[in-house]
Amino acid sequence: MVLFEKIEKGIRSNILKMEVADLNGKKIQDKVYNGMDKQSPIEFNGVNETELLYLNSLMDSPLLNPVVRVEDTVKEPPPSPSPVSSDNKDLLREVQIRCNRAYSRDARELADIINSVHFVSLLNTHDQIAQAHNKSDKHCNTPKLFPENMTGDTFRMVGVRKKPGEPLGLTVEVNENNNLVIARILEGGMIEKQGLLHVGDIIYEVNGVPVSSPEELQTEISKKKDHVTLKVGNALPSETHANIVDGTGQNGLTKKLTCYMRALFEYDPQEDTLLPCKEIGLPFERGDILQIVDQRDPNWWQAKKVGGDGTTGLIPSVELEERRKAFVAPEADFVHKISICGARISKKKKKINYQSKSSCDFDKAELLLYEEVTRMPPFKRKTLVLIGTQGVGRRTLKNRLINSDPEKFGAVIPYTTRPPKVLEENGQSYWFTDRETMEEDIKNAQFLEYGEYNGHLYGTHLNSIREVIKQGKMCVLDCSPMSLKILHNSSEFLPYVIFIAAPGMEQLKNLYDVGRSNTNLRHSSRNLAKT
Template structure:
C-alpha cells in the first residue's frame, strides 16, 4: 500500500483509498459470520465423503488445508468476536503461544500430485525415530517443490486412501498408480525453514548412475571436478542436497563428505572412476612413488569438498607453477616476468656456496654460511631447499614476503610438496599445474628447442634425452596430478609453448576483473 500514497502515476487510486477509508469510519461493516473455522471443517468433511478422483474437490481441499488460510480464518473469527483483550501479562515468557488448532487431526491435509513419466517426483522418504514415514528431502526445483504443498518432515499416512508405513509400500503404490496421486499428510509442527549459505568446490567427478550406494539415481546431481555447488541441506549423514552455482536451478542429492571419504579409503585409485587423467591417458600399471618422496606424498591430504566463498576481483599475491621436471614451467616463469617486470617478480634464492668471481651478494643469490642456513632450515624459515654439488640452495619464506610487499606478484616454480604451505591467506596463491603432453609431443618439442638454441644450452651441448626420459616425465606428471590435483586452480597441457604462455597470461589477467571463488578460510 505504500506506493499508493507516494507521488507518481496513481492519483486516482489514492483518492479512492481515502473515500473507502472515510466510508468505513462512518459506516463500519459487520462480519457476516464468526464461525469461519467451523465452516471450513464442515466443508472438509463433505469433501472426504466424495468419491476419490474429483480434481475440483482435491484442489479445494488443498486450499482449505493451507496453513496460511487456516490462520487467516481463525484471525477473522477472533476479530469478528471482538476478542481484543491483551492477555500477555498472564503468560510466562518461556511458554509457547496457545495452539491455533485443537489437535493435529484438524490440520491433516490431502495433497494431490500429478505424475509426469519423464520427471521424478522430487522427494525422498524415510522412517523417523518414531517409525513414522516422513518426507526426508524435497529436491529444489522439482515438481513437488514448485507446488509447495509438501514440507520436509511431513508425515505420510496414506497414498490413494491406502495406509502406508514403509518406504517400499509407498514406492510400490506410486509405481502402479495412474497420473494422479493423493497423499494424506500429517504436518510436522516442529520443522523450521532455513536458508543455506554454504558453497563448496568439488574435487572429484560424480555420476549418480555409476553410484551403487545412492538411494535414487534419478535424484542424483552429476558434477565435475572444479564445479561450485551450493549446499541446500546437509542434515543427512550420507547424502546432501545441492545444486550447481553456474548451472540450472535443478537440485539433486550428492554424497556427503564423510561418505565419499570412506569410499575413497576403500576404493583402489586405479578403480576410482571419479579420477581424471589429462591427455586421454589412463594408467596401465600402478604408479609407485619414489621411496625418497613417500614421506612427502603421505603429508598430502585427500580433498573431497572445499568450502569456498565468492569474492570480487582482486590480484593474488603469488603465482605458483608446478609440474614435472623438464615440462617447461621455469621457461614460462621467465617469459612472464620479462613480459612485465613492473608487475611480476621472482624470488632470489639463498645458497651456502662461496661467491664466484664477479658475483655480488643480493644479485642473483643471497650467500650464507652453511651453519646459518642449516639452522634456518631447521627453524622452517625456508619454503623448500636442496643440495647440489655439496652446497645448499633454497627459497626463503621472508624473500617471498619481500616481493609481495613491493606490490608485485611473486612468481614461484616449486616442488608440489610446498603447496600445502603456500595455499593460505598469507600467500593467496593462484596455482597452475603445467601438465606434460604425451611422449611423442614431448620429443618433438624438445627437438625443436634444441634446434632453436643451436643444440646448446648455457653455452654447452644440450643433453640428449631418450624415449625412456620422456615416458618418465609423463609418469611423473600423472603422479603429481593424482596426488595434488585438489590444489590446482588451472591446468595447462604444455603441448605448445606459445599457446601455453598465452593461456597463462590470460588467466592471470582475468583475476583483476572477474569474481573469484576462494577458500573460505582465506576470509574468515
C-alpha cells in the same frame, strides 16, 4: 404440653407440604423466615398465630443451626481427594540422600522416620491406592473413538500438485514401527515450496491406497500425473525428539549451512548403489562449482550447480565418499588373510612419530574430494605460480615473462649456505647465510621450498616473496607441486596457478631428436674449430 404437641405436629405436616425440589435444611430455614416476615408468601393452612410464634422461637433457637449444618453435611459429602502423585519412590530416595548428607539433628530424625518399615509400608499402600484411583478415572464407560496412541488431529489429507516427470523432492524410510516416515525434504522441490509436509510425518495412504514401503509409494505416485492425495499422520513425539537432537528435523537445532564447493571428482547417481533414489541424485563433473544448501545429513548433502537450472539434488558427503574410497572388499583383502608358514600375524600397531619432512608422503594419501570456495569480485593477484614436471620449461617461461615486462613481474632471490664466489655480491644472485640460521628458519616454516646440493642448502625464503610484492610487482615462481599447498592456503600471497602440461610422446620424440642433432652439430663445429 398437649397444645404444644399439637402445634409441633401441624408445623411438621405443613413443612412437608412445601414444594421444595432439593430438601436442604438451610433452604427450608430461609423459606420459613421469609414466609413469616412477608405477607404470606407461603400458605400455612390451618395454622393460627400461636403456632407461628412457636415456629419463630424454634427457628431462633441456637440449637437448630448446628443440627441443620450436620444434616446438610451428611447429605452432601465433600468430594474425595485426588492423589498428587502415585509413584513416590524417587521422591523418598531423594529425601533420604539429602538427609544422609545433612548433619543436623532434625535431618537425622527425619531419616530415621522415613527409613522405618512402617513408613515405607504406608507409602507403598498410598501409591497402590493412588494408582487404582487414577485407573478408575481414566477408564470411563464412554466408548473409545480413537486408539490410545491416536489423537483427534492424527490424520490429515494433503493434496500435492506435481509435474509429469519431475520428482516430488522427498525421501522416505521405514522406521522401527514399520511406518513410512519422511526422512528428507529437498530444498527447492515442490514439497518444500508448498510447505505441507515436514520431516518425520508418516504417510499412510496415497490416493486412498495404503502404502507401507518406498516401492509401493513410488508405484502409486507414478500412476497419477498431475495430482496426488496423501493421508499423512503427525510425527510421533519420540521421532520428533530424535530428529531435533541429530539435526535432521525441519526445526532442528542444527541450522542449514550454505557454502560453495568445487568438485574434484566425477559423480554419476545412476551408478551409485548407496543412493536411496536415483532420480534425486545430482550428477557433476570435475571442476563444477556446487552450492551446498543443506549439510544436516551426515551421508548425503543437498546441493545444486552454480549456473545450472537450479535443481536441487543429493550428492555424497565427504564422510561417505571417504568411507567408500577406503572400503576394501573381503575377497580383495589380502593383507589380513595371508600368513607365512602358518605363523600368526601380530595385530600390534607400530607407533611412528610424525616428521614434518615427510608431510609430502601424507599429502599423497589425502583424498581430495571437495574444495571450499567463495564468490569474490575481481582482485589483483600477488603471485604467479608455474608448476609442471621437470624439464617442461618452467624456468624458461619465467625468464621470458619477466624480461617481457620487468616493471610488472619480478623474481625472488634464493638463499644458500655456500660461500660466495669471486665477484659475487650478497643479494645479487643469492642471499648468503650460515647453515645454522637457515636450518632454524626451515624449522620455523620460513621457507617455501629448500634442497641440498653439493653439501650446501638452497631455498626460497618467504621474505623474498614479500619483498617482491612490496615493490608492487607480481612475483613469478616456478616451485614444485609439493610447495603449492603453502601458497594455495594462504590469503597473503593469493596465487594464480598455471599448470604446464608435458607434451605428447610424438612431440617429446621430435624435441629429443632436435636436441640430439643440435648436440652433434655443436660437437662437429668444435672439432672443426680445433683443426
